[in-house]
Amino acid sequence: MSDPYAIPQGRRPSYAPLVDQIREEVSSWRQGGYAGASDTSKRLLEHWFHDEHQTADGAPFRYYFAQREAVETAIYLYEVAKSRMMSELVTRFAVGPLPVEGRSYPRYVFKAATGSGKTKVMSLLIAWAYFHKIYEPESELTTTSLVVAPNLIVYERLRADFEAGKIFREDPVIPPEWRHEFDLLVSLRNDPVSMHSTGALVLTNVQALYERTPPATTNPVDLLLGPRPPKNRSQERPALVQLASRGRVLVVNDEAHHLHDQIKRDTGEELTIWQSLGRLHELADEGIAVQLDFSATPRNQNGRLFDDIVADYPLAQAIEDGIVKRPIIGELSGEREAVSDDAAIRYQQRIGAGVAKWREFRRALEPAGKKPLLFIMAESTVAADQIARYLETISDLTGRVLTIHVNMGGKEKGQVSKADLEQARRWAREVDSDDSPYSAIVSVLMLREGWDVRNVNVIVPLRPLTAKAEILPEQTLGRGLRRMTPPWSGFEEQVVIIEHEAFRRLWDEALHKEDDLSVERRAAEDVDVRAAVIAVEPSKLEFDIEIPQLTRVLARSSSELSSLRPSDVPERRIPLKGSPEAETVKYTGRDLLTGKVVERAEYPLPVADHPQPVLAWFANELARETRVVGQFAVLLPLVKGYIEERIFGRQVNLADPQVLATLREPAVQEIILTALRQAVDERTLTSSAAVGEPKPLLLSRTRPFLWSREIAVADKSIFSAQPCDSGFEVQFCGFLDRSQDVAAFAKLAREVRFSLEYRAEGGRLAYYYPDFVVRLTSGACLVVETKGLADLDVPHKDERAVRWASDATAASGVQWSYLRVDESLFARYARDLRSMEQLADLVYEHRRAEYLRSRPAGRKRSREELLSLMSQVSDKTRGVTGVDEEIRRLRDETHGW
Numbered sequence: 001m002s003d004p005y006a007i008p009q010g011r012r013p014s015y016a017p018l019v020d021q022i023r024e025e026v027s028s029w030r031q032g033g034y035a036g037a038s039d040t041s042k043r044l045l046e047h048w049f050h051d052e053h054q055t056a057d058g059a060p061f062r063y064y065f066a067q068r069e070a071v072e073t074a075i076y077l078y079e080v081a082k083s084r085m086m087s088e089l090v091t092r093f094a095v096g097p098l099p100v101e102g103r104s105y106p107r108y109v110f111k112a113a114t115g116s117g118k119t120k121v122m123s124l125l126i127a128w129a130y131f132h133k134i135y136e137p138e139s140e141l142t143t144t145s146l147v148v149a150p151n152l153i154v155y156e157r158l159r160a161d162f163e164a165g166k167i168f169r170e171d172p173v174i175p176p177e178w179r180h181e182f183d184l185l186v187s188l189r190n191d192p193v194s195m196h197s198t199g200a201l202v203l204t205n206v207q208a209l210y211e212r213t214p215p216a217t218t219n220p221v222d223l224l225l226g227p228r229p230p231k232n233r234s235q236e237r238p239a240l241v242q243l244a245s246r247g248r249v250l251v252v253n254d255e256a257h258h259l260h261d262q263i264k265r266d267t268g269e270e271l272t273i274w275q276s277l278g279r280l281h282e283l284a285d286e287g288i289a290v291q292l293d294f295s296a297t298p299r300n301q302n303g304r305l306f307d308d309i310v311a312d313y314p315l316a317q318a319i320e321d322g323i324v325k326r327p328i329i330g331e332l333s334g335e336r337e338a339v340s341d342d343a344a345i346r347y348q349q350r351i352g353a354g355v356a357k358w359r360e361f362r363r364a365l366e367p368a369g370k371k372p373l374l375f376i377m378a379e380s381t382v383a384a385d386q387i388a389r390y391l392e393t394i395s396d397l398t399g400r401v402l403t404i405h406v407n408m409g410g411k412e413k414g415q416v417s418k419a420d421l422e423q424a425r426r427w428a429r430e431v432d433s434d435d436s437p438y439s440a441i442v443s444v445l446m447l448r449e450g451w452d453v454r455n456v457n458v459i460v461p462l463r464p465l466t467a468k469a470e471i472l473p474e475q476t477l478g479r480g481l482r483r484m485t486p487p488w489s490g491f492e493e494q495v496v497i498i499e500h501e502a503f504r505r506l507w508d509e510a511l512h513k514e515d516d517l518s519v520e521r522r523a524a525e526d527v528d529v530r531a532a533v534i535a536v537e538p539s540k541l542e543f544d545i546e547i548p549q550l551t552r553v554l555a556r557s558s559s560e561l562s563s564l565r566p567s568d569v570p571e572r573r574i575p576l577k578g579s580p581e582a583e584t585v586k587y588t589g590r591d592l593l594t595g596k597v598v599e600r601a602e603y604p605l606p607v608a609d610h611p612q613p614v615l616a617w618f619a620n621e622l623a624r625e626t627r628v629v630g631q632f633a634v635l636l637p638l639v640k641g642y643i644e645e646r647i648f649g650r651q652v653n654l655a656d657p658q659v660l661a662t663l664r665e666p667a668v669q670e671i672i673l674t675a676l677r678q679a680v681d682e683r684t685l686t687s688s689a690a691v692g693e694p695k696p697l698l699l700s701r702t703r704p705f706l707w708s709r710e711i712a713v714a715d716k717s718i719f720s721a722q723p724c725d726s727g728f729e730v731q732f733c734g735f736l737d738r739s740q741d742v743a744a745f746a747k748l749a750r751e752v753r754f755s756l757e758y759r760a761e762g763g764r765l766a767y768y769y770p771d772f773v774v775r776l777t778s779g780a781c782l783v784v785e786t787k788g789l790a791d792l793d794v795p796h797k798d799e800r801a802v803r804w805a806s807d808a809t810a811a812s813g814v815q816w817s818y819l820r821v822d823e824s825l826f827a828r829y830a831r832d833l834r835s836m837e838q839l840a841d842l843v844y845e846h847r848r849a850e851y852l853r854s855r856p857a858g859r860k861r862s863r864e865e866l867l868s869l870m871s872q873v874s875d876k877t878r879g880v881t882g883v884d885e886e887i888r889r890l891r892d893e894t895h896g897w
Contacts, residue, residue, distance in 0.1 A: 327480075374441070402431065480497075
């Protein structure tokens with residue numbers, strides 16, 4: 001499984017004609033620090049994708065790279081490349097000729113695999129348009145958005161996220177310093193649109209946007225003068241008219257492949273959503289700002305991908321990244337179809353295999369509180385009823401079968417029947433809940449989008465053995481792709497499709513060709529659905545560990561930035577360059593046909609001759625590096641004063657050519673930016689004293705969870721097994737379990753919700769999840785980090801963990817310490833270690849020796865070296881011979897800073 005959050009090193013090419021070239025440009029733009037984007041866009045991108053986040057219950061939260069790339073693509077195309085119309089996209093990004101539609105407003109299409117989080121991308125782009133409009137004086141975006149669903153089931157799914165602005169409150173969409181500016185009211189279908197708030201979001205289904213053709217009139221006056229206008233203007237397509245009265249609109253379409261669907265009215269007229277959007281563009285002042293279309297299958301009625309796809313995240317990649325379940329085709333051997341009018345008898349073997357596999361999932365997942373669903377997709381409503389009646393006769397499915405009838409013909413083909421509509425909307429919201437009574441769902445094969453529930457683990461598609469049947473394999477599979485657990489949970493989820501040869505041929509032709517997706521096939525009985533359930537064992541409560549809950553000590557705020565003065569930044573004494581020499585570039589003109597040189601010249605290079613652009617560059621770089629974008633007016637005078645007064649050892653005139661020439665030197669730029677960055681970080685990244693919270697975190701309160709990676713079994717742990725990420729962690733569990741002075745320990749999975757916020761490399765706020773917690777026989781406790789390869793953030797994590805241990809000791813009265821154990825050191829001495837005290841002594845002595853070997857004789861230790869050494873020998877090894885004395889010496893040496 002690859003990392004769904006990391007920037008990938010390689011990509012499979014896209015079949016969408018614009019995507020590969022767009023990806024290349026967006027990647028270069030990302031590496032260049034979003035050059036050319038507005039301050040608003042930079043701040044949002046930094047907040048979303050560089051800062052780390054947590055949910056309200058302490059779980060880690062990060063946006064997938066696929067979500068990040070989609071957002072970056074939209075911002076890059078609209079704001080930086082300014083490729084907004086299809087003609088501009090084709091000219092810049094197309095490899096070959098493409099048809100260009102004459103649409104009068106921008107449209108971007110995002111191909112995103114089912115389950116890859118399209119709604120979160122929508123929320124980020126809606127917030128981007130909102131803040132861009134507020135903060136950028138020349139913005140052509142808007143604070144008004146229209147989100148359109150193709151049917152009521154999808155509408156209900158979107159409603160769960162957008163109603164009352166839920167997604168903007170629960171996800172880290174809004175930077176903390178901008179929350180007071182976010183005044184966006186959400187209106188649901190048939191609700192009035194807010195006219196007084198700064199922003200408005202209207203969520204509706206597409207049918208609410210269509211306008212019925214007025215009946216033909218026989219009144220001779222009306223025939224002469226035309227139809228009478230409505231008495232109240234809001235009677236004319238209320239949603240569109242109210243939206244239009246707010247001005248420019250951002251349009252977001254979910255399941256956008258329905259854009260080509262047509263709906264027949266009583267008059268026989270065929271209308272599409274394009275007509276409604278065209279009308280909105282006409283009504284609104286300045287029209288539609290941009291239309292953003294999202295779909296897992298953005299194809300027209302002929303099965304051809306939309307030409308204006310700008311981002312492509314295929315299903316194959318989503319499976320490899322672990323964002324969705326891994327599909328397994330369960331093959332049946334010796335299957336024979338019975339001759340019967342009753343579908344339950346005709347397909348009894350496949351239904352039986354599906355029930356058997358569902359039972360295996362139920363036994364495997366039940367200890368973790370997960371409820372798998374069996375999804376049977378019948379060929380008709382009659383067959384669905386027959387199969388449902390049969391399932392009701394099975395004891396563990398009696399009263400647990402949900403049947404959904406879907407129209408099989410006419411203008412509403414594939415839609416839930418009106419008789420079942422209200423119940424279906426409720427079921428769509430509740431079928432994944434812990435309280436849902438259902439274990440099996442039976443419906444027709446043509447069930448459409450919106451039923452992408454998370455708990456489906458077995459799908460049984462039933463259809464005649466002919467490839468002529470109308471089916472999209474990805475629609476069938478889409479019913480079970482969404483995960484029950486997040487990708488970081490350590491559990492590899494599966495969805496099993498009980499299938500036959502005709503479906504496999506369709507799969508190969510439709511999905512493998514486009515997405516390069518090879519689906520694993522196994523005999524149905526060989527599909528292993530087992531996973532380790534990590535749970536608290538009630539008989540081992542003596543091994544429970546109480547972890548103090550402390551308030552956060554780090555937060556970033558720009559409120560104190562205005563008080564920062566040049567005199568607060570350390571002085572530097574950089575010598576000025578001599579009289580600047582004019583730099584030149586040599587030019588040679590060569591005839592293209594003959595290759596002969598026809599001219600030579602030497603031209604002077606243009607150099608900065610005015611201080612203002614130079615100061616602006618420094619201020620922008622400082623803002624980017626410290627992530628306090630939006631404070632340019634505060635940073636510019638700080639930069640100016642610092643360079644004038646503190647850099648060169650005396651007051652200088654910024655217009656002096658010698659000064660400007662010196663400021664062009666990369667080494668000088670780095671010195672200036674480093675000093676300013678540290679000062680800004682110290683002023684904006686505030687640290688407060690940690691305070692103990694009333695309720696400590698108890699391991700015994702951890703809910704059961706599933707784990708598919710390595711595990712270790714231990715006697716001295718409250719958990720049934722230890723969820724390990726590597727063989728080193730498995731070995732370390734064995735060491736802790738046999739250590740003479742260890743009373744209890746646990747390998748900490750993220751479900752325990754123990755994390756520490758810290759200041760990572762580059763000054764960003766991040767979260768650190770320690771590996772182990774240990775209680776010694778003396779009553780003292782340790783937080784232990786096992787490390788294979790050290791990265792740049794390791795010293796920062798060490799420093800934060802040391803401080804946490806000190807704060808936890810003060811808050812709880814229990815001695816807490818921190819220890820980092822490197823794999824190379826542990827592997828060398830593991831056989832001889834008998835206790836944690838021995839290990840702590842070994843770690844300290846090894847790092848002390850390493851430090852002394854690497855320290856040049858007679859050189860005074862730098863602040864960074866002292867901090868690093870302090871983190872290595874601090875309270876984590878209290879009581880070890882020689883450590884207390886060393887700590888006292890270090891504290892004497894660090895006195896004063």
